[in-house]
Amino acid sequence: MPKIRDSVQPRLAxxxxxxxxxxxxxxxxxxxxxxxxxxxxxxxxxTRCDGRTVSEIVQALAEEYDADLAALGSDxxxxxGDLQQRRLIELT
Amino acid sequence: MNAPRPYALLAEIxxxxxxxxxxxxxxxxxxxxxxxxxxxxxSPAAPNALRTAxxxxxxxxxxTDEWKRVIREAAALGVLQIGFSGGEPLARRDLADLVRAxxxxxxxxxxxxSGIGLDDERVQLLxxxxxxxxxxxxxxxxxxxxxxxxxxxAHQRKLDVAAKIRAAGIPxxxxxxxxxxxxxxxxxxxELAETVEAxxxxxxxxxxxxxxxxxxxxxxxxREQVVRAREVASAAKARxxxxxDIFYVLPDYYETRPKPCxxxxxxxxxxxxxxxxxxxxxxASSAIADLTFENVRARALDWIWRESESFNRFRGxxxxxxxxxxxxxxxxxxxxxxxxxxxxxxxxxxTDPVCEFSPNRGRVDAVLGEINSSSDYAREWxxxxxxxxxxxxxxx
Numbered sequence: 001m002p003k004i005r006d007s008v009q010p011r012l013a014x015x016x017x018x019x020x021x022x023x024x025x026x027x028x029x030x031x032x033x034x035x036x037x038x039x040x041x042x043x044x045x046x047t048r049c050d051g052r053t054v055s056e057i058v059q060a061l062a063e064e065y066d067a068d069l070a071a072l073g074s075d076x077x078x079x080x081g082d083l084q085q086r087r088l089i090e091l092t
Numbered sequence: 093m094n095a096p097r098p099y100a101l102l103a104e105i106x107x108x109x110x111x112x113x114x115x116x117x118x119x120x121x122x123x124x125x126x127x128x129x130x131x132x133x134x135s136p137a138a139p140n141a142l143r144t145a146x147x148x149x150x151x152x153x154x155x156t157d158e159w160k161r162v163i164r165e166a167a168a169l170g171v172l173q174i175g176f177s178g179g180e181p182l183a184r185r186d187l188a189d190l191v192r193a194x195x196x197x198x199x200x201x202x203x204x205x206s207g208i209g210l211d212d213e214r215v216q217l218l219x220x221x222x223x224x225x226x227x228x229x230x231x232x233x234x235x236x237x238x239x240x241x242x243x244x245x246a247h248q249r250k251l252d253v254a255a256k257i258r259a260a261g262i263p264x265x266x267x268x269x270x271x272x273x274x275x276x277x278x279x280x281x282x283e284l285a286e287t288v289e290a291x292x293x294x295x296x297x298x299x300x301x302x303x304x305x306x307x308x309x310x311x312x313x314x315r316e317q318v319v320r321a322r323e324v325a326s327a328a329k330a331r332x333x334x335x336x337d338i339f340y341v342l343p344d345y346y347e348t349r350p351k352p353c354x355x356x357x358x359x360x361x362x363x364x365x366x367x368x369x370x371x372x373x374x375x376a377s378s379a380i381a382d383l384t385f386e387n388v389r390a391r392a393l394d395w396i397w398r399e400s401e402s403f404n405r406f407r408g409x410x411x412x413x414x415x416x417x418x419x420x421x422x423x424x425x426x427x428x429x430x431x432x433x434x435x436x437x438x439x440x441x442x443t444d445p446v447c448e449f450s451p452n453r454g455r456v457d458a459v460l461g462e463i464n465s466s467s468d469y470a471r472e473w474x475x476x477x478x479x480x481x482x483x484x485x486x487x488x
Contacts, residue, residue: 015225015263015291019198023097023170030200032225032265032292035099035172087291087337 097170112243119378167197182209195222207253350428350444357406379431
C-alpha cells in the first residue's frame with residue numbers, strides 16, 4: 001500500500017454517505033449495495049474529512065483523545081489506506 | 093423466534109416494464125392478475141400463480157402515500173438501504189416523490205432501472221430528490237443483440253441515459269444479466285462500462301427463477317463458456333482495480349456448493365411487491381407454492397418482519413433437513429436458496445440441489461448434461477409478457 005502523505009485531503013468517495021445507524025447508534029458508510037459499520041477511529045476520521053489534511057486530522061484527534069501523536073498517526077493512515085482500497089474515500 | 097433487524101428493502105413499485113427480457117425474475121403469472129385485475133391461464137412452466145387474497149380483492153398497485161408509509165416503517169425497523177425496482181420503476185410518475193421520502197427517512201437510495209423513460213427533466217427531478225445511485229441495465233454491448241434480448245429497441249436510448257446520469261453527477265453502476273447468447277461478449281461489455289465511466293459493473297449470470305426458469309434451456313451457458321467468462325472477469329477485475337468495481341456472478345448450477353441466498357431467510361432483506369405483499373425474497377411468491385404472504389395494507393411491516401409465518405418458516409437453522417442440519421457450512425450458506433429447492437425438488441425445505449451433498453444434485457447435473465451435450469446452440473425463448481401494453485407503448 002502506498003504511503004499516505006500528510007498533506008492530502010481525504011474525502012468520501014462519490015456515492016458514499018456517512019450516516020448513523022439508528023438501530024445501533026453506530027456510524028455507517030452507505031454505498032451502492034453495501035454497508036460498512038465504522039469503528040471509533042474510522043468514525044473520528046471521517047467526521048473530520050471536511051477539507052482538512054491528514055496531518056490536521058491527526059492533530060485534532062490527538063488533542064481530543066489526548067493520545068500519542070505518532071501512534072495515532074499510524075492508526076489514522078492505516079484506516080485511511082483501508083478505506084481508500086475499498087474506494088470509500090478519495091485522497092486529493 | 094427472535095428476528096434480527098433488516099438492512100435493505102427492495103421496493104418493487106410496479107411490474108410494468110417496456111422491456112421483455114426472457115430472464116426477468118418477476119413472477120410469470122402475477123402481472124396480469126395484479127394489473128389487469130383478473131387471473132389469466134398460467135404458463136405450463138409456471139410453478140404457481142399468485143395466491144394472496146389481496147391480489148383478487150384489491151389488485152391495484154400501492155399508492156404514493158402507501159409507499160411512503162412502507163418506507164417510514166422500513167426505516168423504523170432498521171433498514172438503511174432501499175432499491176427502487178420493478179418492472180421498470182420509472183413507469184411510476186411518483187418515483188421522485190418516493191426517493192425524497194426515502195431520503196427524508198435517511199435511507200440510501202438506489203434506482204434499479206432499464207433507463208427507458210429517463211429524460212433530462214426526470215434525471216433532474218431524481219437528483220434534486222436526493223437519489224444516491226443508479227444501476228442501469230444493459231442487455232449486451234451491441235445494439236442488435238441487446239435489442240433482440242430485450243425484445244424492444246432500447247440499447248441506443250440506454251447509452252444516452254448513461255451519459256445523462258453521468259452528466260448529472262449521479263454514481264452509475266451497469267448491470268448485465270449474462271446468459272448463453274451474450275456471455276461471449278463479456279470483454280466488450282466491460283469495455284462499455286469503461287466507456288460510459290461506470291463506477292461499478294455487475295456481470296451476473298441469469299439465476300433461474302421466474303421467466304429465466306421458463307427459458308432455462310435457452311439461457312444456461314455451456315461449461316466452456318463459463319470457464320472462459322470467469323477468466324475474462326478476473327483479468328478485468330485485476331486490470332480495473334481502483335477504477336471500476338467488477339462483480340461477476342457464476343450461474344450457480346455450475347457450483348458445487350450453494351449460494352448463501354439472502355444471507356439467510358428473513359435475516360437482512362425484505363421485498364415489497366407492487367401490490368404490497370411483503371416477501372422474504374423477490375422470487376418467493378412464484379417459486380414457493382405453499383407460502384402465504386402478508387400485505388402492508390393489512391399489517392404493519394414490523395409485525396410482518398418479526399411474526400409472520402412466511403418470514404419465520406426458514407429463519408435460522410431449525411427448519412433444516414439433513415444433510416444441512418449436521419453440516420459445518422450451515423451458517424455459511426444457510427442451505428442455499430429456498431426458491432431453487434422448491435423449483436427443482438418441489439419442496440422449499442430441501443437442501444438447495446446445487447449442493448454436492450444434496451440427494452437431489454442429480455437434477456442439476458441432468459440439466460447441465462443436457463445443455464453441454466447439445467449442439468442446438470441458439471434455442472428459442474419466450475419473452476416476458478407485459479401486463480399493460482397500452483400504457484407501455486405510451487411510455488415508449
